Amino acid sequence: MASLELTLREAMARYLSGMCSLQDLSRVEAQVLRRAWAARDQRAVDLALEVELHLAEFQSGDWTLGELKTLLQGALRTYFVQVSLGAAPPAYTLTMNSSVPLSRSAGTGLVVAHV
Numbered sequence: 001m002a003s004l005e006l007t008l009r010e011a012m013a014r015y016l017s018g019m020c021s022l023q024d025l026s027r028v029e030a031q032v033l034r035r036a037w038a039a040r041d042q043r044a045v046d047l048a049l050e051v052e053l054h055l056a057e058f059q060s061g062d063w064t065l066g067e068l069k070t071l072l073q074g075a076l077r078t079y080f081v082q083v084s085l086g087a088a089p090p091a092y093t094l095t096m097n098s099s100v101p102l103s104r105s106a107g108t109g110l111v112v113a114h115v
Helices: 003-016 022-037 042-059 063-077
Strands: 079-082 090-097 100-105 111-113
Touching: 003 042, 003 090, 022 042, 022 079, 042 063, 063 079
Parallel strands: none
Antiparallel strands: 079 090, 100 111
């Protein structure tokens, strides 16, 4: 996971666990978005824009604080995994939620999602 995305995920986790304020999360989100945009880090940009949208909707009264936290928890639990077979694309992208159980396939080194 790219460090910008990880920085934002850590800030989201700190907010959800009560270790920082909503203003702190908003500040980190803005910094990550600016840096990710400049670095062309699409995963970090996408996550930052999702967080920014949820924060804006909360501030405009569309969500309660509890609903905002639920939305942020959902975003925090979603991961993107890219797999490239061989040296050249295509790369396969899997989007999954951390609530999906995983196991390692014996002898192959592959991680299998049990849906």
